[in-house]
Amino acid sequence: MSEAQTLGQQVRGRLTAQAPLAPLVWFKSGGAAERLFEPADVADLQAFLAALDPATPVMALGLGSNLIIRDGGVPGVVVRLGKPFAKVSQVDAVTLECGGGASGILVSSSARDAGIGGIEFLRSIPGTVGGFVRMNGGAYGREVRDILVEATVVLRSGELVTLTNADLGYTYRHSDLPAGAIVVSAIFRGHPAEPAAVQAEMDRIAAAREASQPLRSKTGGSTFKNPLPKKAWEVIDAAGCRGLTIGEAQVSEKHCNFLLNLGTARSADIEALGEEVRARVRAHSGTELEWEIQRVGIYADHAKQGSVGVSA
Structure with missing residues (x-):
């Protein structure tokens, strides 16, 4: 019996229970998906969602670049679109x-x-x-x-x-x-x-990113939306947050609207660092930073208690 049949779903793609998500996201942290579905094509995805209990939460996962997966994992189904x-x-x-x-x-x-x-x-x-x-x-x-x-x-x-x-x-x-x-x-x-x-414009953009962003680190990209007309990095820097750390999570010294996993940071540390940055910016300038990075899943202590909530 295939894993999809074990999970009670007939699919042509791949359906995996308790699939680790940390390897699939840029921060390389976080828990597992209750179920990870990689559909074979559009019709496979349609049939799967139509047959799924309407109460089951569904989340799409792309390259995992702008995402914090909380340490307790993601309940429901994570859909990842592959080569097809x-x-x-x-x-x-x-x-x-x-x-x-x-x-x-x-x-x-x-x-x-x-x-x-x-x-x-x-x-x-x-x-x-x-x-x-x-x-x-x-x-x-x-x-x-x-x-x-x-x-x-x-x-x-x-x-x-x-x-x-x-x-x-x-x-x-x-x-x-x-x-x-x-x-x-x-x-x-x-x-x-x-x-x-x-090509020349693409090269210019690539060079600008390389010069200003920590591209070779475990990061999630831009952390906060720009509080227009200001830039997020400007208010973060002014609040003294450049290089700030919690555990092995750090505000990038190269571009302080980027958070980094310096090694084995937990998602809880990365998210807590982001909230600390928001608090310091609020206290310094009154600016309310909004998360641009999506934060999904449940906290590790909630997972132990059997919580199935999802927030972002």
Whole structure:
């Protein structure tokens, strides 16, 4: 009997019980997923969600770059879109259809090869199309709402729907994508550009990131949303938080809107450090920092008590 059958689900993809998530996220910390589902294709995902108890929480996982998995793990189901969802194809002279599991590097490189400009900024975001669409991902003056035409989404019920840019109600690092919905593809539109010019812009972005961000560390990317018109790193630095540590979690000395796992930090330490930064910034300047990193799952002590809550 397969593991999927043992778990009471008939699937063509891979369904794993108590799957460790730390290896799948950039911080390399946190607990296990109660169930991890890697669907074979869209129809497999639809059937799985349709058959799943409606009370079971569902969460999508991309590259795990902007995420803290709490030490007690994630109850319910974590859906991870693999290679079947990582394809990019050209629709017309300025438009790409991108799978929900396609990385920013793949999308921007495909745009370059097709002579499409305006999508270069995705080169700088360590994530996948699904996450970009959900969070209105952005960098270097551009956001997903500037390029998205529409997204194809599997709702928590298993229904497949198409949502336009307007349907998603985009604001800064936020969308109105329904809870439990999984983005399986998106249509991005740019403008005509010479491939060499697109490559030059991608190179400029890559060099800027390398110079300013701790890319070779165990990190989660930008921790807090910019408290516009200010920059998050500026108010963090002004509050004296650069290099601050709790256990083996540290505020990066290179870019203080990044938190680092220096070795074997627990997710609890990383999240506590973020809350300490928020408290110090609030006390120093009155600025209320909002988390950009998603924090999901349950705390270790709650897991011991049998709690099944999920918060973010």
